[in-house]
Amino acid sequence: MQSIGVGVGWNSNLICGDMSITTTLQNQLNGITNGFQTIMSNVIQNATSAVASLPALIIQRADPGLYNLLTNGILQARLDFDRSKMTCRAIANRMADMAGGQAGWDQLAEGMALRDAVSSTDAVSAIEQAESNKGNNGVPWVGGGNAGGSGQSSIKVVGDVTRAGYNLLNGRSITDTSSIARSACGNRLTCQTWSSPGAAAAFANRVLGEREQRTCENCTKTQTTPGVGLTPVIQEEYETKLQVLQELVTGTRPTPPANLDAAGSSLLPITRGVIEALRDEPDQDVLGKRLASEAALSSVLEKALLLQRTLLTGKKEPNVAANELAVRAVDLENSALEQEINNLNTELELRRTLAGNSAMAIIQRHSTRAAGSRGIFEGDTTRDRLRKSRSR
Structure with missing residues (x-):
């Protein structure tokens, strides 16, 4: 069976972190987006050249009214940016609920990155650090290590869980990949049926297929391999x-x-x-x-x-x-x-x-008739077999 991958089309991890307040302010002040434009559109259009050429202090001294308008515009843009980012977060959460596993794995990777970033105790830098991570650190997976991130192995739900279950049933380390000799197996059914965790995972993938997940920024997010069944x-x-x-x-x-x-x-x-x-x-x-x-x-x-x-x-x-x-x-x-x-x-x-x-x-009726006529010699099942063989 050929694997089927879903790439950047489902690349939903930390999409809200790609929002730029600088671009938001520029677009607000230049009238590209609504917000401050709806409040003072004519004034902003006339002030665009002044904003581009004069420092804020000079503007304040030269034209206090214009400076106040620009300050209000920046405040309005900041409020719009925060509101838009909160809306983006809400949409991402709804997407995680509706779209299934992919968006959920991305959000989990974001949460893991944020957990590590809050050690700085700086709220702003922690959020920035978590958003800049882009899920490249992956998420904790079987055995305690991270998987799914940049340079890490992918999260193989069926194969990895089957290997872990095989080792647990045989009293071994979860990450052990070695084979079990027939003489050392005893009466355990798992090692009698499959000699190694890889063999058990191969059977599981053959029957059930595989679902691979990644959380890194520039990689195929979800890749599935259909199973053939039993x-x-x-x-x-x-x-x-x-x-x-x-x-x-x-x-x-x-x-x-x-x-x-x-x-x-x-x-x-x-x-x-x-x-x-x-x-x-x-x-x-x-x-x-x-x-x-x-x-x-x-x-x-x-x-x-x-x-x-x-x-x-x-x-x-x-x-x-x-x-x-x-x-x-x-x-x-x-x-x-x-x-x-x-x-x-x-x-x-x-x-x-x-x-x-x-x-x-x-067959049963034939046996019944034969049992009812025990005094009669029961002939060969093949008629005239001896006569035909002699004639040959």
């Missing part, structure tokens, strides 16, 4: 298990426990007796494919349930749990995964219902 994974698992099962039945592969485990799943184990029964089965091909299909479905269902548990555990990582945006994003992915699991459950129930179809009814 159906393609089931198909791939089916083809793998069918091949293993066919090799076990034909004898090209031996039947130790490892090979039997590869053909089945924890919910639907394949034993040596099942293999022997298939070898003597006339409808070997049909029943073998059906068994492989059920084994693949149960195997993927196990992985999906385990992924759900991993995401729920990763959501409890302190930096994720303290971030409401991240919690909502993980809950949304969990809901999508739960829907996929419910679809699998429905498919499994349908398969069980369809198991009593016409083909099974024919």
Whole structure:
């Protein structure tokens, strides 16, 4: 699947900090914007050349009335600037509520920058410092470090939370990326299913996709990769298990426990007796494919349930749990995964219902007739097989 990015079109972080009071005053005094122009438009137009050429003190001495008008104009422009900036802030807050995650991550980055800036105890410089940061410092993320800023890794909601959950379930450091040996895994399902946090995250990204967030000034803000769901994974698992099962039945592969485990799943184990029964089965091909299909479905269902548990555990990582945006994003992915699991459950129930179809009814009626005529020799299922073979 190809990733889809949303760039500067959603670059809403600290947009109010781009407002310039100097430009506001200039436009007010030059009549480009309304405000002071509506009060003394004719006077301002005549005073523009004087403002450009005379210092304020000379203007005061030369024309006190003009100086008072200019002072009032600057005051009016300042009030308009503050009012416009407050309106911009209000619109940005509404945008964060309506537009979803992107604007929210930007506001979070602004809040983190302001938290660090207020240590100077100067209110004006703190606001200026926070606004000039432009979100380049990122936000706290999994493991305690910052992410999403300039020169930092992006915030990968699905992948990072899955890695954190994998490590937490295995009692390891949250930022550990190493693999877990099969001998050191024990009975933990997570490391039995995925050997490393990267493998777990790769499965999660394959099924659910990925949502990357950045807060830096000149970078792609939001980038998403759609997931394919569980159906393609089931198909791939089916083809793998069918091949293993066919090799076990034909004898090209031996039947130790490892090979039997590869053909089945924890919910639907394949034993040596099942293999022997298939070898003597006339409808070997049909029943073998059906068994492989059920084994693949149960195997993927196990992985999906385990992924759900991993995401729920990763959501409890302190930096994720303290971030409401991240919690909502993980809950949304969990809901999508739960829907996929419910679809699998429905498919499994349908398969069980369809198991009593016409083909099974024919086999059952044949068995009933055979049981009712035990005194009569039951012939071969293939008519005249011996005679045809002799004639050849």
